[in-house]
Amino acid sequence: METSTQPTPGPKSPTRVVVVGGGFAGLNVAKGLAGCSGVEVVLLDRRNHHLFQPLLYQVAMAGLSPAEIATPIRSIFRRARNVQVLMAEVRGVLPREHRVVTDAGEIPYDFLVLACGAEHSYFGHDEWERFAPGLKTLEQATEIRRRVLTAFERAEVEGSQGAAPSPWLTFAIVGGGPTGVELAGTLGEIARFTLSRDFRHIDPSAARVILIEAGPRLLPAFHEELGAQARRDLESLGVQVWTGCMVRAIDGESLVLARSGGSDEERLPAKSVIWAAGVKPSPLNAALHTALDIPLDRQGRVIVGPDLTLPGFDDVFLLGDQAACRETPDGPALPGLAPVAMQQGRWAARAIRDRLRGRKIEPFRYIDKGQMATIGRKRAVVEFGRLRFSGLLAWWLWLVIHIYYLIGFKNRFFVIWEWAYSYLTYHRGARLITKRDWQSGP
Amino acid sequence: METSTQPTPGPKSPTRVVVVGGGFAGLNVAKGLAGCSGVEVVLLDRRNHHLFQPLLYQVAMAGLSPAEIATPIRSIFRRARNVQVLMAEVRGVLPREHRVVTDAGEIPYDFLVLACGAEHSYFGHDEWERFAPGLKTLEQATEIRRRVLTAFERAEVEGSQGAAPSPWLTFAIVGGGPTGVELAGTLGEIARFTLSRDFRHIDPSAARVILIEAGPRLLPAFHEELGAQARRDLESLGVQVWTGCMVRAIDGESLVLARSGGSDEERLPAKSVIWAAGVKPSPLNAALHTALDIPLDRQGRVIVGPDLTLPGFDDVFLLGDQAACRETPDGPALPGLAPVAMQQGRWAARAIRDRLRGRKIEPFRYIDKGQMATIGRKRAVVEFGRLRFSGLLAWWLWLVIHIYYLIGFKNRFFVIWEWAYSYLTYHRGARLITKRDWQSGP
Numbered sequence: 001m002e003t004s005t006q007p008t009p010g011p012k013s014p015t016r017v018v019v020v021g022g023g024f025a026g027l028n029v030a031k032g033l034a035g036c037s038g039v040e041v042v043l044l045d046r047r048n049h050h051l052f053q054p055l056l057y058q059v060a061m062a063g064l065s066p067a068e069i070a071t072p073i074r075s076i077f078r079r080a081r082n083v084q085v086l087m088a089e090v091r092g093v094l095p096r097e098h099r100v101v102t103d104a105g106e107i108p109y110d111f112l113v114l115a116c117g118a119e120h121s122y123f124g125h126d127e128w129e130r131f132a133p134g135l136k137t138l139e140q141a142t143e144i145r146r147r148v149l150t151a152f153e154r155a156e157v158e159g160s161q162g163a164a165p166s167p168w169l170t171f172a173i174v175g176g177g178p179t180g181v182e183l184a185g186t187l188g189e190i191a192r193f194t195l196s197r198d199f200r201h202i203d204p205s206a207a208r209v210i211l212i213e214a215g216p217r218l219l220p221a222f223h224e225e226l227g228a229q230a231r232r233d234l235e236s237l238g239v240q241v242w243t244g245c246m247v248r249a250i251d252g253e254s255l256v257l258a259r260s261g262g263s264d265e266e267r268l269p270a271k272s273v274i275w276a277a278g279v280k281p282s283p284l285n286a287a288l289h290t291a292l293d294i295p296l297d298r299q300g301r302v303i304v305g306p307d308l309t310l311p312g313f314d315d316v317f318l319l320g321d322q323a324a325c326r327e328t329p330d331g332p333a334l335p336g337l338a339p340v341a342m343q344q345g346r347w348a349a350r351a352i353r354d355r356l357r358g359r360k361i362e363p364f365r366y367i368d369k370g371q372m373a374t375i376g377r378k379r380a381v382v383e384f385g386r387l388r389f390s391g392l393l394a395w396w397l398w399l400v401i402h403i404y405y406l407i408g409f410k411n412r413f414f415v416i417w418e419w420a421y422s423y424l425t426y427h428r429g430a431r432l433i434t435k436r437d438w439q440s441g442p
Numbered sequence: 443m444e445t446s447t448q449p450t451p452g453p454k455s456p457t458r459v460v461v462v463g464g465g466f467a468g469l470n471v472a473k474g475l476a477g478c479s480g481v482e483v484v485l486l487d488r489r490n491h492h493l494f495q496p497l498l499y500q501v502a503m504a505g506l507s508p509a510e511i512a513t514p515i516r517s518i519f520r521r522a523r524n525v526q527v528l529m530a531e532v533r534g535v536l537p538r539e540h541r542v543v544t545d546a547g548e549i550p551y552d553f554l555v556l557a558c559g560a561e562h563s564y565f566g567h568d569e570w571e572r573f574a575p576g577l578k579t580l581e582q583a584t585e586i587r588r589r590v591l592t593a594f595e596r597a598e599v600e601g602s603q604g605a606a607p608s609p610w611l612t613f614a615i616v617g618g619g620p621t622g623v624e625l626a627g628t629l630g631e632i633a634r635f636t637l638s639r640d641f642r643h644i645d646p647s648a649a650r651v652i653l654i655e656a657g658p659r660l661l662p663a664f665h666e667e668l669g670a671q672a673r674r675d676l677e678s679l680g681v682q683v684w685t686g687c688m689v690r691a692i693d694g695e696s697l698v699l700a701r702s703g704g705s706d707e708e709r710l711p712a713k714s715v716i717w718a719a720g721v722k723p724s725p726l727n728a729a730l731h732t733a734l735d736i737p738l739d740r741q742g743r744v745i746v747g748p749d750l751t752l753p754g755f756d757d758v759f760l761l762g763d764q765a766a767c768r769e770t771p772d773g774p775a776l777p778g779l780a781p782v783a784m785q786q787g788r789w790a791a792r793a794i795r796d797r798l799r800g801r802k803i804e805p806f807r808y809i810d811k812g813q814m815a816t817i818g819r820k821r822a823v824v825e826f827g828r829l830r831f832s833g834l835l836a837w838w839l840w841l842v843i844h845i846y847y848l849i850g851f852k853n854r855f856f857v858i859w860e861w862a863y864s865y866l867t868y869h870r871g872a873r874l875i876t877k878r879d880w881q882s883g884p
Binding site: 047048049065066067068070072074075078079081084086087088104105129130133137138139140142143149150153154156157160161197198199200201413414417427429430431432433434435436437438439 | 491507508509516517523546571572575579581585591595639640641643855872874877881
């Protein structure tokens with residue numbers, strides 16, 4: 001009989017799901033499969049922690065400590081015996097052979113979920129990174145904190161020697177999206193209130209905070225009305241908003257700027273520059289494109305349909321910022337927001353479970369959770385479908401939602417406390433300048 | 443008349459006191475002179491924060507965040523209008539010309555207080571620092587945290603590939619003083635309890651924590667009984683205590699050890715080494731010795747009498763770990779403890795005030811506040827004069843005193859909360875591995 005060549009059905013080895021990336025998408029896949037019998041999850045990340053990105057600007061602005069918005073991935077899954085967490089970096093994917101290549105060797109999979117997120121894009125000018133850090137990781141956040149606080153200290157030293165107001169006190173933030181707006185608002189407040197009594201030779205409130213946006217308005221993903229409101233709110237904190245302004249060069253001492261469409265260039269002396277202008281997905285995408293001719297969109301994201309799989313490989317899911325998910329073939333890609341990543345993660349976990357049980361899978365549908373951005377310590381703009389509002393109520397909503405989604409009771413408690421404390425006193429809890437190098441010596 | 447050559451007594455310019463170092467000693471000088479009319483204080487530090495050193499081991503062991511034990515010096519003195527804080531590094535002292543040389547120019551003084559503290563000494567083997575960080579700064583603490591947590595992650599990756607137990611899981615701590623004892627106890631607990639359920643391929647409680655001390659016993663500055671008690675407490679946490687054991691070499695993969703007095707060498711494979719074995723004072727001392735023939739003791743500290751001044755210069759005070767203060771000419775030098783530095787700082791401020799008012803100055807007398815060391819999360823040893831005790835009561839006393847001396851209500855609150863939380867759950871709040879380099883890329 002022909003069946004004799006088939007292996008005897010013995011104790012079935014579990015289905016292995018390899019998840020790459022412990023961000024909002026990857027974490028939700030692993031959570032959705034935790035405790036699922038017959039499934040073994042291997043969650044890979046090159047870092048040991050899940051980072052709550054929406055509050056990262058607070059670390060850069062010395063309001064929160066890194067540990068308050070980051071949680072060891074391992075400890076999130078300590079009770080999920082079918083989830084193993086490995087700190088490893090993925091070097092490539094071999095979808096035809098069902099294996100991922102990592103710096104810790106090759107790992108075979110039955111299902112693969114790629115959710116590697118995005119990093120900053122300097123639009124071909126990677127040499128600007130040195131002078132204008134982006135804000136995607138804890139290291140970058142503490143580096144920005146170091147630079148901003150050091151700038152005030154340097155200006156104070158120059159002031160003690162009787163020097164004129166200094167380019168140390170001009171802060172340029174490039175990019176008028178939510179991150180740029182949040183950084184600019186907080187920095188405006190720090191200069192005006194937090195530091196106002198701390199210096200003897202400079203007036204921190206005379207610091208210039210300039211928010212530079214190439215497009216015609218702030219918060220382009222929001223309704224125009226909210227962009228205008230954000231601008232007014234920022235200006236009331238002393239922030240200068242320069243829209244229609246392109247960056248041509250950054251050299252650590254100044255920026256070269258040009259009006260959109262114009263050819264005249266202007267030099268702005270500014271020692272501190274923060275980059276919040278653009279993102280690009282993981283380099284894994286380019287490798288997939290080269291090896292397998294996978295189509296990418298203009299930003300380099302893999303174009304996926306509502307089944308969220310890699311074209312041609314229905315056992316490979318692509319989630320979050322790494323993918324351009326179109327719910328209809330000609331529709332726009334979903335935005336790079338945390339709710340999109342979370343919903344995709346939960347959906348992918350359910351899709352894998354359903355697939356294993358032979359159930360039909362419904363296509364992914366994004367339930368719009370709206371979007372929000374905060375400006376300083378008591379204002380925000382919120383857009384939820386056609387509902388739009390701003391001001392203190394928006395700020396409270398922003399606060400409640402962000403605390404709710406923070407992982408861990410202890411973090412929530414600490415963040416609320418830090419916020420209440422700095423709300424009442426304008427103090428900021430983490431005003432530390434730490435050096436880049438740990439070794440002793442000058 | 444001869445008096446005509448003297449300047450007319452106009453509005454007197456304030457007496458300038460330059461304080462170098464924002465540690466326990468320097469901070470207390472500035473506090474003692476804050477608001478003192480006719481006195482202007484310039485407090486110099488190369489860092490922007492005062493660090494509560496006694497809890498630094500908790501940052502290295504992921505129990506506390508850097509911001510919880512460090513406070514911006516500037517914000518401590520925000521209300522003291524006669525205190526200015528400058529972030530600058532001192533390069534030299536010209537006592538005959540009454541000036542300090544800094545990287546921000548030369549600063550003239552009427553009184554100078556040098557309280558630059560100490561850094562680690564590798565006894566002529568500075569090349570060991572790379573492999574065995576010391577614990578004096580926040581950067582070193584986060585570097586130790588990174589190494590210790592990374593070691594467990596690496597061992598887990600190796601374990602997932604079926605490798606045998608790994609030298610990643612051997613942790614060597616060199617130096618059996620309070621810092622070494624505190625690090626070893628906490629690391630023993632982390633391995634046994636905190637991480638016990640977090641890994642799938644290794645058993646963290648099988649990690650070896652080895653405390654290496656060249657002398658015959660732990661805590662040589664304490665009574666013998668307490669050294670023996672600390673050893674028993676450490677051993678009950680699984681720590682191996684190797685006394686009479688000298689380090690001959692460290693290369694990142696292993697240590698070469700020798701019994702005191704013996705010639706046989708032993709190689710201990712250990713990737714993670716922490717150095718807690720010796721300190722040396724600021725290099726400023728050697729410069730003073732060369733330029734002015736100032737006498738130093740064997741450890742390189744300036745020998746000062748009970749007036750705490752630089753021999754030959756009664757307007758230059760030397761405090762804290764930078765000085766060897768002998769209350770009697772042949773007596774022993776005071777130990778390098780926080781209470782000594784604090785009392786000296788307060789005394790120096792009073793001495794300056796008294797000097798300006800023409801009052802007689804009493805010599806400095808150290809009021810013994812005893813010493814203590816903690817072992818894990820509920821044991822400590824305490825010595826107060828002839829009173830000695832250990833165990834839970836000692837631990838509570840240790841806790842109360844450390845919280846009391848922490849600067850800032852908010853820090854106190856946070857530290858109590860972190861402690862209560864980790865006491866109840868064994869969680870540790872700051873288990874973050876952050877890279878040394880902030881720039882993106884692999």
